[in-house]
Amino acid sequence: MTDSTASKGKFISFEGIDGAGKSTHIGFVAATLAARGKRVVSSREPGGTALGEKLRDLLLHEKMHLETEALLMFASRREHIAQVIEPALARGDWVISDRFTDASFAYQGGGRGLDRAKMEALEQWVHPHLQPDLTLLFDVPLDVARARLDATRTLDKFEQEKADFFAACRNEYLRRAAQFPARIVVIDSTQSIAQIQAALGDILDKLLQVID
Ligand SMILES: Nc1ncnc2c1ncn2[C@@H]1O[C@H](COP(=O)(O)OP(=O)(O)OP(=O)(O)O)[C@@H](O)[C@H]1O
Numbered sequence: 001m002t003d004s005t006a007s008k009g010k011f012i013s014f015e016g017i018d019g020a021g022k023s024t025h026i027g028f029v030a031a032t033l034a035a036r037g038k039r040v041v042s043s044r045e046p047g048g049t050a051l052g053e054k055l056r057d058l059l060l061h062e063k064m065h066l067e068t069e070a071l072l073m074f075a076s077r078r079e080h081i082a083q084v085i086e087p088a089l090a091r092g093d094w095v096i097s098d099r100f101t102d103a104s105f106a107y108q109g110g111g112r113g114l115d116r117a118k119m120e121a122l123e124q125w126v127h128p129h130l131q132p133d134l135t136l137l138f139d140v141p142l143d144v145a146r147a148r149l150d151a152t153r154t155l156d157k158f159e160q161e162k163a164d165f166f167a168a169c170r171n172e173y174l175r176r177a178a179q180f181p182a183r184i185v186v187i188d189s190t191q192s193i194a195q196i197q198a199a200l201g202d203i204l205d206k207l208l209q210v211i212d
């Protein structure tokens with residue numbers, strides 16, 4: 001949970017393996033919150049700042065050592081937290097981030113095999129007192145995600161990975177959902193977009209009821 005003494009807004013992260021469908025729903029969640037009178041800041045990782053977007057370009061297109069990749073993800077995150085997330089929460093705005101630290105555990109940890117303890121050390125260093133209030137984990141079988149990706153785009157470095165990489169990412173996401181059930185809500189992303197939006201509406205209603 002966010003540190004209530006340091007922040008007044010709420011922080012929602014979107015997660016899932018590439019092609020799970022998370023980005024499709026960010027606009028819907030932002031519009032739902034805005035209709036309920038919340039000021040919303042939408043952002044993404046890696047990225048979200050001028051420097052973070054430069055790091056994103058490197059991360060998504062250049063080969064690099066696994067630990068360099070993990071460190072650059074957290075470098076982008078440090079900048080994102082300092083420049084975007086913390087100021088927005090302090091103003092009372094809601095922050096929606098397309099990925100946050102669960103992605104590092106899933107991709108660099110699960111997918112690439114980086115020791116979880118190293119990731120935990122980076123997390124403690126970079127954001128010891130900040131966690132999303134809610135994480136929406138869009139979960140789909142690998143073949144569904146792959147078919148969605150193949151239908152739509154030129155693949156980046158991560159999206160070109162093989163099925164066993166994404167299986168390990170997905171397992172780590174689901175392991176974390178089991179570890180943090182109060183924060184991470186798993187959404188069956190094989191459902192239609194309309195069904196998912198109905199489920200998201202219910203989740204947001206509950207979150208807003210707790211607050212209002
Ligand atoms: N529930 C759904 N049913 C059918 N198609 C979907 C669904 N959700 C998303 N899609 C389609 O799948 C494709 C990938 O969706 P999207 O870009 O949201 O995935 P993503 O998880 O954000 O991927 P990435 O993390 O790689 O950006 C898009 O063409 C989108 O329209």
Ligand SMILES: Cc1cn([C@H]2C[C@H](O)[C@@H](COP(=O)(O)O)O2)c(=O)[nH]c1=O
Nearest residue numbers: 018045046073099100103104107108158
């Ligand atoms: C934050 C973060 C991201 N990644 C990977 C996951 C995706 O393949 C890309 C981001 O692309 P998206 O389509 O915009 O989601 O980066 C990662 O490996 N580790 C991270 O911490």
